[in-house]
Amino acid sequence: MDAPVTTLEAADIARVMAMLPHRYPFLLVDRVIDIRGDEHGIGIKNVTINEPHFQGHFPENPVFPGVLMIEGMAQTAGVMCIIASGSTPKSVFFLTIDKAKFRKPVLPGDTIEYHMNRIQRRRTMWWFRGEAKVNGQIVAEAEVGAMISDR
Numbered sequence: 001m002d003a004p005v006t007t008l009e010a011a012d013i014a015r016v017m018a019m020l021p022h023r024y025p026f027l028l029v030d031r032v033i034d035i036r037g038d039e040h041g042i043g044i045k046n047v048t049i050n051e052p053h054f055q056g057h058f059p060e061n062p063v064f065p066g067v068l069m070i071e072g073m074a075q076t077a078g079v080m081c082i083i084a085s086g087s088t089p090k091s092v093f094f095l096t097i098d099k100a101k102f103r104k105p106v107l108p109g110d111t112i113e114y115h116m117n118r119i120q121r122r123r124t125m126w127w128f129r130g131e132a133k134v135n136g137q138i139v140a141e142a143e144v145g146a147m148i149s150d151r
Helices: 013-019 064-083
Strands: 031-036 040-046 090-102 111-122 127-134 136-151
Touching: 013 031, 013 040, 031 064, 040 064, 064 090, 064 111, 064 136, 090 127
Parallel strands: none
Antiparallel strands: 031 040, 040 111, 090 136, 111 127, 127 136
């Protein structure tokens, strides 16, 4: 595994895939930019019509599922947790979702920015506040909790 991403470096798709076990169609972060340890990070997701969930959600009016935005927030937070914990291979487990709100639909062609900010950390557990934005407008928000452990 590559050395961990450090403060203010970006994690492209190859580095994200080296950190997270998720793969298509469940890898919902294309890259992570503006990383500041576990304090702040921005994950990017490019939404395309070729994604399999649009076959059923909804074929005549495709809308990116809100729960997948929450998962994208959690994956962005997971990358931040792994970076903060060092180079040892880690697994991140989703613990909680709180205060989730969906504000506007996200459509194919949109680029989602997951803005994640750490609320609290206790040993191997983190809590983050996240906002999903498209063109600078909040489309979803939530608080998520995660736990990290050795693989």
